[in-house]
Amino acid sequence: MGIDASEGDTADRAAGFEAHRGRLRAIAYRMLGSVADADDAVQETWLRFAGSDTGAVRNPAGWLTTVLSRICLDMLRARASRREEPWEIHLPDPVVSAVDRDDPEHQAVLADSVALALLVVLDTLSPSERLAFVLHDLFGVPFAQIGPMLDRSPAAAKQLASRARNRVRANPPVSNVDPGRQRAMAEAFLAAARDGDLARLMAVLDGDVVLRADTGDGPWGPSEVVRGAEAVAGRVTRFSGLARLARPVVVNGAPGYLTVAQGRPFSLLTVVVRDDRIVEIDVLADPDRLDLLLDGRVEE
Structure with a gap:
């Protein structure tokens, strides 16, 4: 039995999305500090991608990053509005692996890991500061793309990232020994x-x-x-x-x-x-x- 056009289009979209899933999940985890929330954000991004007319999209990676980032921003703002206790005593979700594992899956986890202490510092930032810092400093997204996500100019987005960077530097989150x-x-x-x-x-x-x-x-x-x-x-x-x-x-x-x-x-x-x-x-x-x-x- 053949695959009709709609089924073929869905399969192509799914394959295209899967090519970006790893990066999207890495961004979402750093944005949200929660494995479950990151997975939810990536899933919502897929649903919007699957339901949108993306035929004219020239840069799928940029489109997906923008959609995901706005979803994460909404989640951070909702979290901040209902926060009832000091955030400094809520630790982000850790990624735990065995010491002696040397298989490719384990190495991929380590390569994608981010210091838990950095996530703790990121939790002290405002949602806008966190988005600007994570996207620019950790993933190289230009401020020209970040500004519209925040309804701000690129210069204003650059200022937000600078403030976040100063906070991170004041609380160095990584070890300086081997x-x-x-x-x-x-x-x-x-x-x-x-x-x-x-x-x-x-x-x-x-x-x-x-x-x-x-x-x-x-x-x-x-x-x-x-x-x-x-x-x-x-x-x-x-x-x-x-x-x-x-x-x-x-x-x-x-x-x-x-x-x-x-x-x-x-x-x-x-x-x-x-x-x-x-x-x-x-x-x-x-x-x-x-x-x-x-x-x-x-x-x-």
Whole structure:
């Protein structure tokens, strides 16, 4: 049986869209900091693409980026309007992978990863600042294309990106040491945490270290931000038993640890190392959210 013209057109559109899906998803994840929301935004972009007359579109990649970006902008604005608690204690969705995986799928995940700490900084930006920065600085979209998405001039879009860039530079979200040293520092931190050794913890923590704990309704108690080496070390020593259950993982390309108890993910921790000190610790300790993110793919 042959394929009629409409079926052929749909298949061609789907194939054309799939060629751009990876990039669109990468943009959406950085824009939204949520795997589920990113997938929703990409799906909505596909629906609009499938239902539009795109025969005259000369630049499908640009058309799709514009549509996706406007969808993400609407989602960010809706999120901001209903926000009821400080956003700094809500961690973005992490991308978690095994340490020892060396297959092509794993390498693709690492190549597409973005530091969780960068997503935390991006969450402090306004929706317009975030869109301008992500599109221009991370994906090279020109301001001439970004301005109309925001109903602003290219010059105004450039200003928004500059303000966002200054915020990112003030809170460097990535490590400045090699991956091996990052993992060694993370292991030293975990060993001290397992032993409840306050002095050893203080030795690996930067004086201005920040710990963010996003617990949702999880077992860590209220979500909180703890600042300063002494306060953070004291907080960590209270969970030495939990630290003993942690296993190494890669979290958005950085060293991290997943704790599993009774077959269920319990907490996920990642660190940022700078100048041989841990400057940031992010903990997602909401089992329900971890269940969704990991899709039950954990082993004792």
